[in-house]
Amino acid sequence: MVIAGGGFGGLYAARRLEHVLPPESARITLVSDTNFLLYTPLLPGAASGTLEPRHVVVPLRSELHRTDIRFGWVTGADPALSELRYRTLDGRSETLRYDHLIVALGSVSRVLPIPGLADHGLGFKTISEAIALRNRVLVNLEVAEASESPEQRREYLTFVFVGAGYAGVEGIAELQDFVADVIERYPRARLEGTRWIIVEAEDRIMPEIDPGLADFATRELQARGIEVRTGTRVSAVEENSVQLSTGERIPCRTVCWTAGVKPPAIVRELGLPLTERGRIDVDATMRVRGHRNVWAIGDAAAVPDPAARGTRPSPPTAQHAIRQGRRVAENVAATLGKGRVRPFRYRTLGVFVDMGRHKAVAQMFGLKLRGFPAWWAARTYHLAMMPGASRRLRLLIDWTVALLFERDSAELGQLGHPPSLRGFLETPGESGAPPAEAARAQAGPRGP
Numbered sequence: 127m128v129i130a131g132g133g134f135g136g137l138y139a140a141r142r143l144e145h146v147l148p149p150e151s152a153r154i155t156l157v158s159d160t161n162f163l164l165y166t167p168l169l170p171g172a173a174s175g176t177l178e179p180r181h182v183v184v185p186l187r188s189e190l191h192r193t194d195i196r197f198g199w200v201t202g203a204d205p206a207l208s209e210l211r212y213r214t215l216d217g218r219s220e221t222l223r224y225d226h227l228i229v230a231l232g233s234v235s236r237v238l239p240i241p242g243l244a245d246h247g248l249g250f251k252t253i254s255e256a257i258a259l260r261n262r263v264l265v266n267l268e269v270a271e272a273s274e275s276p277e278q279r280r281e282y283l284t285f286v287f288v289g290a291g292y293a294g295v296e297g298i299a300e301l302q303d304f305v306a307d308v309i310e311r312y313p314r315a316r317l318e319g320t321r322w323i324i325v326e327a328e329d330r331i332m333p334e335i336d337p338g339l340a341d342f343a344t345r346e347l348q349a350r351g352i353e354v355r356t357g358t359r360v361s362a363v364e365e366n367s368v369q370l371s372t373g374e375r376i377p378c379r380t381v382c383w384t385a386g387v388k389p390p391a392i393v394r395e396l397g398l399p400l401t402e403r404g405r406i407d408v409d410a411t412m413r414v415r416g417h418r419n420v421w422a423i424g425d426a427a428a429v430p431d432p433a434a435r436g437t438r439p440s441p442p443t444a445q446h447a448i449r450q451g452r453r454v455a456e457n458v459a460a461t462l463g464k465g466r467v468r469p470f471r472y473r474t475l476g477v478f479v480d481m482g483r484h485k486a487v488a489q490m491f492g493l494k495l496r497g498f499p500a501w502w503a504a505r506t507y508h509l510a511m512m513p514g515a516s517r518r519l520r521l522l523i524d525w526t527v528a529l530l531f532e533r534d535s536a537e538l539g540q541l542g543h544p545p546s547l548r549g550f551l552e553t554p555g556e557s558g559a560p561p562a563e564a565a566r567a568q569a570g571p572r573g574p
């Protein structure tokens with residue numbers, strides 16, 4: 127068995143395969159371009175600093191015990207030959223032969239060709255983007271604090287999110303909450319005040335969830351002073367402003383783009399049928415149409431949504447990807463004589479939209495919750511869902527520390543960009559030694 131992608135769908139498929147197939151009957155190989163699962167529902171917490179970035183990822187090797195994990199980039203496939211190709215970390219091309227292939231390659235940001243967007247916008251889908259966003263917010267506070275110009279302060283203190291799905295709503299709510307806590311340390315910026323705007327092209331926020339709960343979340347955002355602009359598009363982005371379809375120009379220095387996802391480009395290189403929207407075309411059992419031994423799940427696949435009687439694809443959520451991962455593993459096992467192949471069935475029992483410390487909206491068993499009870503329910507849910515006892519403990523510790531102590535406002539933009547040693551290279555004579563001696567030292571023991 128080969129699994130492409132080690133996110134929610136891929137990890138849960140591998141775990142269930144390890145469980146249902148005896149080691150002697152199946153060899154499981156998983157190829158992924160990160161060696162961890164990014165637990166995206168907690169990404170806004172990492173961006174706001176409530177959670178340590180390392181605590182919102184799950185190393186694949188600590189969760190999978192007999193899966194052969196290959197850290198590399200899937201580069202193509204030949205379904206007729208049952209082969210998957212990938213590039214290793216050291217640049218080699220490898221080919222894996224499979225009896226069954228499960229494609230779980232997730233999605234990437236869908237960036238529209240809006241003038242200036244690709245140059246000035248920030249994404250919010252990966253751990254590096256979450257950290258960059260937090261650092262951008264802190265840099266903006268620092269610049270605004272030091273600025274003598276009220277216009278410039280306003281630009282730096284205005285934050286615009288485009289796209290009101292999970293990522294946009296949770297991202298803007300968590301960051302606004304973070305800034306509300308740290309702004310006390312920036313007296314000028316505090317006097318100026320911050321402005322937060324979320325722009326959504328559809329006529330409501332959060333298409334992934336029930337309209338009633340989305341309304342509830344809208345009211346919660348508005349009650350916190352976040353401007354919600356539905357039925358509005360962004361028409362241009364500049365370094366210091368964003369232009370809306372309504373004709374309004376908003377001076378701002380931060381535009382975070384969270385307006386939807388699309389399958390990664392590699393999905394087009396796999397020789398599999400795609401839907402109009404570019405997701406892999408699968409039937410209700412998640413088998414790729416026309417391919418006996420290829421399956422696809424998660425954001426990259428158009429798995430018919432059981433909640434809509436299969437009339438539309440499942441929404442791109444972790445909740446769906448996890449259940450699809452488990453069911454697809456059982457279906458693969460069924461083709462080997464263990465049980466029977468069954469369609470994907472799943473009805474959401476609860477939905478949580480985290481909005482910062484002690485704040486959330488939730489719907490569980492038909493009940494709508496807000497504020498602390500919803501936040502508590504969301505925490506409990508994520509603790510239950512987070513794979514691995516040690517990860518759960520780390521989350522508990524982070525949340526407890528966040529309850530007891532004030533937020534950290536250190537800007538760590540230099541992380542991941544260490545200075546090159548070249549910047550400190552001594553020139554002959556600089557070390558205080560006579561030039562000839564310094565040159566000998568640089569040339570090493572076999573020098574002149």
Ligand SMILES: Cc1cc2nc3c(=O)[nH]c(=O)nc-3n(C[C@H](O)[C@H](O)[C@H](O)COP(=O)(O)OP(=O)(O)OC[C@H]3O[C@@H](n4cnc5c(N)ncnc54)[C@H](O)[C@@H]3O)c2cc1C
Pocket residue numbers: 130131132133134135136157158159160162163164166167168169170198199200201230231232233250251252292293296390392423424425426442443444445446447478
């Ligand atoms: C900020 C944010 C918050 C979210 N909050 C929620 C939430 O609260 N609840 C919820 O249900 N959903 C939420 N989601 C959506 C959820 O993250 C996705 O629906 C889910 O991750 C989809 O799972 P997947 O397995 O299809 O893809 P992923 O989890 O993205 O996994 C895909 C994997 O494939 C790897 N990959 C991609 N290309 C290659 C390649 N060429 N070679 C090798 N490996 C590759 C990727 O690195 C990744 O590891 C959120 C998303 C974001 C961005």
